[in-house]
Amino acid sequence: MSEQEKKKDRRIARSTQALKKALLDLMAKKSFKTISITEIVELADYNRGTFYTHYESKEALLDDIISELIQDLLRSFRAPYEKIDVFRVHELPANSVMIFDHVYQHALVYKIILKSDVLSNVREKMFIALKDISMHDLEYPDHDINQELLATYSIHALLGLVFYWIESDFHHSPLYMQEQLMKIVKWRPTTATTVKK
Structure with a gap:
């Protein structure tokens, strides 16, 4: 050049x-x-x-901002498994989960989006992008759970956690959120006690 x-x-x-x-x-x-x-x-x-x-148009400008944000989001989502062949979720160290670092680095943009009239559109784009790479990149052999339903459930849960964190004005650190996410992923309750009122 x-x-x-x-x-x-x-x-x-x-x-x-x-x-x-x-x-x-x-x-x-x-x-x-x-x-x-x-x-x-x-x-x-x-x-x-x-x-x-x-x-x-101004919509094209916004799309450029959101596309850059989502590309970086996808890189952070892939970070724990991009260099390995077998991704053992239950052995994953919390600090390898990079998605909360990504959100924290772009905190100002996410806070603006959260309060804007384009939130639903942006959230849908994020969901579609994450669901697509989740289904494309990862296979879960030897079970009879529908892969698309699993990806839909998992990504909605992850985004729910992310947006709750943004709404709380990042009340917890990225590391705390990473650790909590891994505890949630590994938690498999078999019983629950009903709360009497």
Whole structure:
């Protein structure tokens, strides 16, 4: 790559990052549907021409933000098993679970999304992406549980835990959440005591 191409790439990266930051800053203050492209470019200190060079709409800009977030989420989900052939869930050390580290590193973005009018859309995209790689990457031999139902149950449970943690304003540390998740995964109750009122 020539020096001129490198400079162009850096310019593109700078402008797209500025536009993403501007959109997120605006979403922290108002609903996505009320945000205009003019507001985004003014806050980013660029013009509409620059915006339309990279994106056809504010929805495309948001999709770019969410796609980056989900790609990093998927990397963190795969981290415990990507370099091994047999993934022994019950032998997994808590600190190998990277999903809570990912969420904590992107805490500001997740908190903005949680309070926004695009939450249901983002959560659905996260669910579909995680379910797809879960079904594609992992096989559970020798049992008669429907694989799609298992993936659906597991990913909804995981996302429920993640979003509860975000809603609590990260009341617990990522390590605590990792440890609790592994305890939950390994816990197999056979009885429960009913609480008398």
